[in-house]
Structures are given as C-alpha cells and as structure tokens.
Amino acid sequence: MTATETTPSAPAAARTPLMTLAGVSQVFDTKAGPIRAVDHANLSINPGEVLCLVGESGSGKTTAARMAAGLAKPSGGQVAFAGTDIWSMNRRDFSTFRRSVQYVHQDPYASLNPTRTIQQTLTAPLLKHGVVKGARAAAERAAELLTKVDLTPPENYLPKYPHQLSGGQRQRVAVARALTLDPKIIIADESTSMLDVSIRISVLAMLGRLRDELGVGFLFITHDLAIAKYFGWNGKTAVMYLGRIVEFGPTPDIINAPTHPYTRALIDAIPEPDPDLTKTKGTGSLRSLEIPSLAHLPPGCTFHPRCPLFEGGLCDLTVPELVEIRPGQSAACHVVARDGAEPVRPDEPAR
Numbered sequence: 134m135t136a137t138e139t140t141p142s143a144p145a146a147a148r149t150p151l152m153t154l155a156g157v158s159q160v161f162d163t164k165a166g167p168i169r170a171v172d173h174a175n176l177s178i179n180p181g182e183v184l185c186l187v188g189e190s191g192s193g194k195t196t197a198a199r200m201a202a203g204l205a206k207p208s209g210g211q212v213a214f215a216g217t218d219i220w221s222m223n224r225r226d227f228s229t230f231r232r233s234v235q236y237v238h239q240d241p242y243a244s245l246n247p248t249r250t251i252q253q254t255l256t257a258p259l260l261k262h263g264v265v266k267g268a269r270a271a272a273e274r275a276a277e278l279l280t281k282v283d284l285t286p287p288e289n290y291l292p293k294y295p296h297q298l299s300g301g302q303r304q305r306v307a308v309a310r311a312l313t314l315d316p317k318i319i320i321a322d323e324s325t326s327m328l329d330v331s332i333r334i335s336v337l338a339m340l341g342r343l344r345d346e347l348g349v350g351f352l353f354i355t356h357d358l359a360i361a362k363y364f365g366w367n368g369k370t371a372v373m374y375l376g377r378i379v380e381f382g383p384t385p386d387i388i389n390a391p392t393h394p395y396t397r398a399l400i401d402a403i404p405e406p407d408p409d410l411t412k413t414k415g416t417g418s419l420r421s422l423e424i425p426s427l428a429h430l431p432p433g434c435t436f437h438p439r440c441p442l443f444e445g446g447l448c449d450l451t452v453p454e455l456v457e458i459r460p461g462q463s464a465a466c467h468v469v470a471r472d473g474a475e476p477v478r479p480d481e482p483a484r
C-alpha cells in the first residue's frame with residue numbers, strides 16, 4: 134500500500150503505518166560505476182500486516198530490507214517508524230526502533246554465532262535489554278521461545294551449538310532470537326530459500342502461525358511468487374525489477390490478475406503446476422531473457438528490452454510512474470496505464 138492509503142473504517146491509530154519507506158533509494162559505488170540498487174521505493178507496513186517484496190536476484194529486495202531494518206542508511210528518501218524518520222532519531226529511540234524491527238537472515242548459519250550455545254544466543258539479548266531479570270528467568274524465557282518455534286522439548290536444543298542443528302532448526306532458532314525482543318515487525322529475507330522443500334514448508338507454516346498468533350507485521354522478502362501467495366495471501370505484494378517497484382497491490386490481485394508484463398512473466402515462469410498461478414499463462418513471451426546490468430540500465434522503462442508490450446518512442450523514452458490500474462493495484466507501465474489491464478477472467482476473481 135502507499136503511504137497515503139488508509140482503511141476508511143480503521144481507527145485513527147491504525148491509520149499511521151508502522152513503517153514507511155518514502156521515495157527511498159540506495160546507490161552503491163562499484164567498479165562498473167554507481168549503481169542504483171533501489172530507486173525511489175515507496176512502501177509501508179501497518180501493524181500486523183504482511184507485505185511481500187518479490188523479485189529476481191539482484192532486483193534490490195535485500196537492499197530495501199536492510200534500509201527498512203535500519204542496517205543501511207538510504208542515499209535518498211526516508212525510512213520512518215511510527216511516523217519518525219529513523220535517521221533523525223536520538224540514540225534511545227533508534228535503539229527502540231531496532232528492537233521493534235527484527236531481521237531474519239536467509240542464511241541463519243551466517244547470522245548465528247558459532248561459538249555460542251542456543252541458550253546463550255537467546256538469553257544474551259533478553260538480559261542485555263532487560264526483558265527479563267536474572268539468568269534463570271532468561272533461560273526459562275529462552276525455553277518458551279524455542280517452544281514457540283516448535284523446537285521441543287527445548288532442553289534438547291538449549292545446550293547445542295549452531296553446527297549441531299539442521300538448517301531448518303537453525304532457521305527456527307534465528308526466528309526465536311528475533312522474537313526475544315518482542316518485535317512489531319519481522320523482516321524475513323528469503324528465510325526459507327536455503328532449505329529443502331519439506332522443511333521449507335514446515336518453517337513457513339511456523340512463521341504463518343506466529344504471524345497469526347502474535348499479530349506481528351512482516352516484510353517478507355522472496356524471489357518466489359508462489360511463496361508470497363502462500364505466506365502473504367491476506368496482505369500486499371510489491372514486485373521489484375532492477376531496483377524499482379513495478380507492481381503493487383493485494384496479494385490475491387497480484388497473483389490472480391497481474392497487470393504489469395513483468396509480474397505476468399514471473400507468474401509464467403513458475404514451474405509448479407499450481408492451478409491458480411498457471412491460469413494466467415499465455416500472456417506473451419519475453420522479447421529477451423537477458424536482465425540488463427544495473428550499471429548500464431536501458432533508458433525509459435528498464436523492462437522495455439524484454440517486454441512483450443514494448444512500444445518504441447514511448448517505453449524507451451520515459452520512466453513510467455507507478456499508477457493505479459485497478460482499485461488498490463498499481464503498476465509502472467506506460468501501455469497498461471494507457472490501455473488498462475486485460476480484464477479479469479470470470480474464473481479469476483480479483484480477490
């Protein structure tokens with residue numbers, strides 16, 4: 134949703150998004166020259182809401198997520214938490230923000246300290262931030278958190294080191310650690326992509342249960358629209374391409390009735406025989422499979438060299454803005470903005 138979108142009947146407090154990224158950009162200096170990994174992204178997350186950020190590798194998802202988590206300062210634009218620019222916060226408020234927004238990395242092995250037991254990993258933040266008092270209470274809370282992420286009985290896991298656990302168990306520990314400080318938003322960055330399919334599904338199911346039980350907001354980063362469908366069905370999805378958000382809307386609309394040709398191509402590319410996903414197939418093939426380099430972006434719409442809807446003199450001249458195509462659903466495409474999206478077929482309810 135955009136920063137301005139509200140629910141008419143929502144109480145006033147619920148109308149202020151918990152987190153807002155307003156016109157946020159990130160430029161990196163590389164050997165090939167400056168690259169704009171994220172370009173003027175607008176996103177927001179309301180309390181308890183799921184926002185999925187979907188795109189191919191290199192589209193800027195992690196860079197956007199790191200800015201949302203306060204792990205990287207944007208080159209431009211503003212990241213606000215509860216209405217305040219996080220980079221103008223004093224130390225105390227910034228620390229509160231960092232506690233409230235927890236990042237779960239895609240590779241928990243890299244983010245868990247190999248020299249700490251699971252008990253130490255979980256009790257350290259509890260004690261450091263005074264969530265509980267004393268080692269005994271911290272150990273009890275650590276056991277509760279392990280139970281929350283289905284690592285039971287917790288006594289089996291508390292004395293272990295990360296290398297003694299499987300990938301799925303480590304991912305659960307990373308989620309338990311994210312929960313130690315009672316966050317308002319969890320940023321889950323491809324947090325299941327390194328796991329085998331069956332383990333991936335069980336970790337996703339556990340995250341889904343936490344989403345429902347704890348009312349915590351999620352920024353869920355994935356390259357896989359099928360995962361966004363599974364996890365973010367009741368939320369919103371933003372599709373990124375080469376640093377820009379090209380389509381945004383309620384997840385069911387993005388899945389059932391995508392409007393941007395890139396989103397349609399992503400759905401076409403899903404190999405799984407998912408009937409909901411495959412029924413939007415046949416929307417035209419890409420003109421090129423090559424993804425341009427961020428260091429040498431094509432002029433105009435950066436998707437134009439690949440786009441089946443390409444029109445010379447239009448798409449290669451100006452960058453399209455994200456505009457509303459259907460209520461609540463917006464896309465950055467000159468042709469779709471001018472001609473409208475293909476009508477939703479009767480068997481494809483928009484929601």
Ligand SMILES: Nc1ncnc2c1ncn2[C@@H]1O[C@H](COP(=O)(O)OP(=O)(O)OP(=O)(O)O)[C@@H](O)[C@H]1O
Pocket residue numbers: 161162163168170188189190191192193194195196197356427
């Ligand atoms: N610190 C950095 N310095 C230079 N370039 C960077 C840096 N971090 C990211 N990039 C580049 O920015 C672009 C976007 O990267 P990012 O990791 O945000 O994409 P992503 O969509 O999360 O990809 P993936 O799914 O592979 O993680 C890539 O071209 C990447 O090489």
